[in-house]
Amino acid sequence: MKKTMIVLCFLLLSTVTGGCWNLREPNQLAIVIAAGLDASEDGRLKVSSQIAIPAGLSAEDSNAGRNRSFVVVSAYGKDFMDAGQNIQTQLSRTLFYAHRQTILIGQRMAQNGLAKHGIHRYLDMIVRNPKSEIRSVIWIVKDGEAKDILGTKPVFDPLLSTALSSIQMSLGMKPYYYREFLADSLTHGGAILLPAISLQRSSTKFVYTGAAVLNKEAELRLSGYLNPLESYYANWITGRQRMLTVTALQSQGAGSSISIRVKPLKRHVSVYKDKQGMRVHIRLHGNGDIVENNTLLDPSNAKDLHIIQDQLGKVANQAVAHLIDKAQKQYKVDFLGIGEHVHRKYPQEWKSLQKDWNATFAKLPITAEVHLRYQDPGQTNSSM
Amino acid sequence: MPSNESFTSNERPSLQEDPVRRVGPDLGENEQTLQAIFELCSDVVFRSVALQDNAKLLLVYVDGMIDKDVVQSSILRPLIYDGLPQGLRTLDSLAQMCDLQLVAALRTSRVTAFEEAADAILQGSVAFLAEDEDSILLADVSQYETRAIEEPSTEATLRGTRESFTEQLRTNTTMLRRIITTPKLKMETFQVGKLTKTEVVLSYIDGIAAPGLIDQVRSRISAIDIPSVLESGYIEEYVEDTNYSPFPQMQSTERADVVSAGLLEGRIAIFISGTPIVLVAPMTFWDGLQAPDDYYERFLYVTMNRWIRYIFSLFSLLFPSIYIALTTYHPEMMPPKLMLSITGLREQSPLPTVIEVFLMEFMFEGLREAGIRLPMQIGPLVSIVGALVIGQAAVAAGIISAPIVIVVSAAGISSFVIPRYRFGYPFRMLRFPLLLLSGLFGLFGVALGLIVILSHLIQLSPLGSPYLEPIAPTKKNMLQNVFLRKPRKRTS
Numbered sequence: 001m002k003k004t005m006i007v008l009c010f011l012l013l014s015t016v017t018g019g020c021w022n023l024r025e026p027n028q029l030a031i032v033i034a035a036g037l038d039a040s041e042d043g044r045l046k047v048s049s050q051i052a053i054p055a056g057l058s059a060e061d062s063n064a065g066r067n068r069s070f071v072v073v074s075a076y077g078k079d080f081m082d083a084g085q086n087i088q089t090q091l092s093r094t095l096f097y098a099h100r101q102t103i104l105i106g107q108r109m110a111q112n113g114l115a116k117h118g119i120h121r122y123l124d125m126i127v128r129n130p131k132s133e134i135r136s137v138i139w140i141v142k143d144g145e146a147k148d149i150l151g152t153k154p155v156f157d158p159l160l161s162t163a164l165s166s167i168q169m170s171l172g173m174k175p176y177y178y179r180e181f182l183a184d185s186l187t188h189g190g191a192i193l194l195p196a197i198s199l200q201r202s203s204t205k206f207v208y209t210g211a212a213v214l215n216k217e218a219e220l221r222l223s224g225y226l227n228p229l230e231s232y233y234a235n236w237i238t239g240r241q242r243m244l245t246v247t248a249l250q251s252q253g254a255g256s257s258i259s260i261r262v263k264p265l266k267r268h269v270s271v272y273k274d275k276q277g278m279r280v281h282i283r284l285h286g287n288g289d290i291v292e293n294n295t296l297l298d299p300s301n302a303k304d305l306h307i308i309q310d311q312l313g314k315v316a317n318q319a320v321a322h323l324i325d326k327a328q329k330q331y332k333v334d335f336l337g338i339g340e341h342v343h344r345k346y347p348q349e350w351k352s353l354q355k356d357w358n359a360t361f362a363k364l365p366i367t368a369e370v371h372l373r374y375q376d377p378g379q380t381n382s383s384m
Numbered sequence: 385m386p387s388n389e390s391f392t393s394n395e396r397p398s399l400q401e402d403p404v405r406r407v408g409p410d411l412g413e414n415e416q417t418l419q420a421i422f423e424l425c426s427d428v429v430f431r432s433v434a435l436q437d438n439a440k441l442l443l444v445y446v447d448g449m450i451d452k453d454v455v456q457s458s459i460l461r462p463l464i465y466d467g468l469p470q471g472l473r474t475l476d477s478l479a480q481m482c483d484l485q486l487v488a489a490l491r492t493s494r495v496t497a498f499e500e501a502a503d504a505i506l507q508g509s510v511a512f513l514a515e516d517e518d519s520i521l522l523a524d525v526s527q528y529e530t531r532a533i534e535e536p537s538t539e540a541t542l543r544g545t546r547e548s549f550t551e552q553l554r555t556n557t558t559m560l561r562r563i564i565t566t567p568k569l570k571m572e573t574f575q576v577g578k579l580t581k582t583e584v585v586l587s588y589i590d591g592i593a594a595p596g597l598i599d600q601v602r603s604r605i606s607a608i609d610i611p612s613v614l615e616s617g618y619i620e621e622y623v624e625d626t627n628y629s630p631f632p633q634m635q636s637t638e639r640a641d642v643v644s645a646g647l648l649e650g651r652i653a654i655f656i657s658g659t660p661i662v663l664v665a666p667m668t669f670w671d672g673l674q675a676p677d678d679y680y681e682r683f684l685y686v687t688m689n690r691w692i693r694y695i696f697s698l699f700s701l702l703f704p705s706i707y708i709a710l711t712t713y714h715p716e717m718m719p720p721k722l723m724l725s726i727t728g729l730r731e732q733s734p735l736p737t738v739i740e741v742f743l744m745e746f747m748f749e750g751l752r753e754a755g756i757r758l759p760m761q762i763g764p765l766v767s768i769v770g771a772l773v774i775g776q777a778a779v780a781a782g783i784i785s786a787p788i789v790i791v792v793s794a795a796g797i798s799s800f801v802i803p804r805y806r807f808g809y810p811f812r813m814l815r816f817p818l819l820l821l822s823g824l825f826g827l828f829g830v831a832l833g834l835i836v837i838l839s840h841l842i843q844l845s846p847l848g849s850p851y852l853e854p855i856a857p858t859k860k861n862m863l864q865n866v867f868l869r870k871p872r873k874r875t876s
Contacts, residue, residue, distance in 0.1 A: 012824070015824060022713065023738075025736055025737060026715055026723070026727040029715065054731055056728075096715065099716065161720065162720075
């Protein structure tokens with residue numbers, strides 16, 4: 001008994017006096033809540049960190065408007081950690097990356113990459129460093145630098161970090177986390193869709209501007225953007241969209257419209273192979289409720305309902321056809337995730353296809369159909 | 385405060401060491417001997433009565449311990465007015481009366497040793513000494529002021545009996561007899577304490593309690609050699625397996641239904657004269673988290689309440705140390721928003737988190753301790769000072785951060801969720817080593833501390849029944865009663 005007590009005491013003393021003490025009080029940390037990666041015009045890496053100022057966030061001080069809730073610090077560096085060290089020189093507290101909720105990539109960085117390499121090369125740090133958070137949402141900044149977005153103050157949240165994933169969720173998409181981005185970028189062929197954000201020039205608010213297409217076959221270089229509406233349909237095809245409001249303009253009577261909110265969005269991508277070669281058919285369907293009806297049509301009337309569904313279906317069909325056109329003709333990259341379906345259906349063929357999948361994709365015959373079914377006419381029948 | 389510590393074994397009173405003194409035939413001599421024994425005992429009354437035939441009778445009793453009415457109306461008056469009681473045989477002398485124990489009292493006895501007589505007198509008997517009689521007749525007419533049966537104050541329940549034990553042993557055993565009406569309910573009496581001669585009753589149900597357990601407790605009680613027993617804690621200390629465990633190994637209760645439940649489950653109960661607290665042994669960990677009315681209320685609510693208790697008892701043990709570990713060692717494990725608000729509230733604090741928590745824990749335990757002893761009139765003062773000064777002012781002054789106040793008070797309150805008050809002590813006590821460990825090693829330290837606590841609990845086996853049973857060792861058929869209280873219809 002006595003012996004064990006003495007041994008325990010010595011062990012305790014050795015740990016305390018040995019300096020093996022990694023205790024850090026929370027107010028010794030500079031909590032990084034968002035990181036921005038930019039390439040300067042001369043091709044150097046500029047890392048910006050949005051760092052929370054907890055005192056500005058706490059409930060007691062929030063009424064004093066002068067307190068800022070965050071600060072943005074930028075520094076150049078050879079790589080992220082080098083830049084991080086340079087950021088540290090400007091701060092009195094230790095940088096703490098584990099709560100980084102958002103990663104923003106500036107347009108120039110996405111387009112040109114660094115030192116002739118795309119951003120593909122620079123994903124490593126975020127995974128390798130155990131202190132880093134891989135559940136960050138990742139966005140591309142359209143027409144701007146990540147630093148500009150980091151400086152904006154969201155409308156509701158005190159910090160950008162939570163605001164960005166809420167935007168995606170309220171638009172009916174699944175938030176796109178870094179770990180998914182990583183998983184997607186490690187497979188071959190095709191392209192990745194990343195949400196894009198841009199700064200409104202008039203005000204200092206940010207706005208969702210659709211999706212950025214990153215070409216996996218070009219080291220994740222930016223191919224171009226989709227506008228928000230296109231991004232919704234693209235997400236529907238890739239299975240990342242949960243909800244969508246489709247609005248059709250009624251031809252009879254100018255300006256009258258009808259909207260349906262489609263809640264469970266389903267998709268089915270089939271790949272066929274016959275004598276002509278590979279064919280892809282995309283079937284999208286969803287049930288929804290009519291949420292706005294400014295037309296003279298009465299959804300409770302079978303004939304009118306048919307017209308409504310036709311009209312809405314047509315709008316959606318056109319949008320999808322346009323999107324496929326854009327993928328095949330304009331960007332010539334497969335951001336719809338068709339490659340993955342081919343991979344699953346024809347794993348043998350995929351081995352030879354994956355090298356140059358985007359070229360194959362551009363010539364692939366793709367057909368698409370959208371079926372929208374209405375479920376609930378809403379609280380009234382015909383337009384009021 | 386009476387203290388037995390002043391009587392060490394070599395200072396024992398000479399009463400026991402004296403050679404046995406026998407009663408002689410001479411009344412005057414006998415009286416002198418008794419007078420000498422009770423020298424300077426102003427509460428011992430010697431009353432001599434001369435009866436019709438000039439026969440002298442001497443009554444000795446302790447004033448205040450006997451029922452005067454009974455002595456006056458049933459013993460003295462008939463003797464003085466009507467002469468010797470005439471039963472089946474005619475009595476010629478007082479000596480004969482004493483010899484045949486013919487007094488109107490339920491419990492009588494005849495002794496020949498002065499020491500025995502003195503003991504009996506001190507326990508509320510009247511001693512009758514007659515001329516020409518070489519024995520003393522003792523009639524038990526004890527009656528003294530006792531407290532009425534009241535509601536249990538430390539084990540309040542919403543449902544179930546409102547009776548609580550009193551200081552009087554017989555009242556307590558009677559309560560038990562009234563509940564368990566079987567001759568198999570045994571009550572073995574022991575006398576413990578050289579000076580206090582406290583009656584200790586070992587109670588069990590023959591056939592339900594394991595004979596080995598009874599033997600063990602019996603021998604442990606018989607082996608107790610102390611000058612005094614003032615409370616059941618004295619006995620508990622001698623009967624329990626180890627005194628070096630923070631966890632109680634016996635239930636202590638003031639409720640007759642708890643004792644009966646224990647006996648019916650094959651445990652033993654120890655009643656001690658002079659205390660309303662009865663011991664029930666052996667006890668398991670889970671007993672400590674069960675309330676008396678668990679088996680009276682509908683099983684669904686009880687099951688929910690049990691889980692609340694389990695969660696809160698863990699909470700009371702771990703919350704402060706986990707808070708320290710998470711904020712200072714593993715800030716990445718907290719949700720970002722929570723982390724930021726905690727950090728924001730901590731900005732001003734001059735002290736490290738560990739010290740802050742320690743300070744507040746000490747304050748909390750101090751307030752708790754102060755609250756118990758204070759007279760009712762000043763009781764509220766403590767809470768006001770505690771709430772205002774320590775709670776509000778310390779936070780407002782920026783000395784203590786608000787989350788710490790929340791953490792400490794939440795953990796403190798949750799330790800009071802534990803239904804048996806004394807079972808909350810280990811949880812409150814072990815919080816401090818865990819705080820230290822988490823302050824030194826983070827979650828690793830907390831895990832280390834928990835391992836030590838758990839291994840202690842596992843090896844603890846009071847009176848041969850494992851403390852963590854039925855979890856460890858696992859008894860499948862009993863498990864259900866830990867996780868939920870099964871309805872009785874199904875359990876049978």
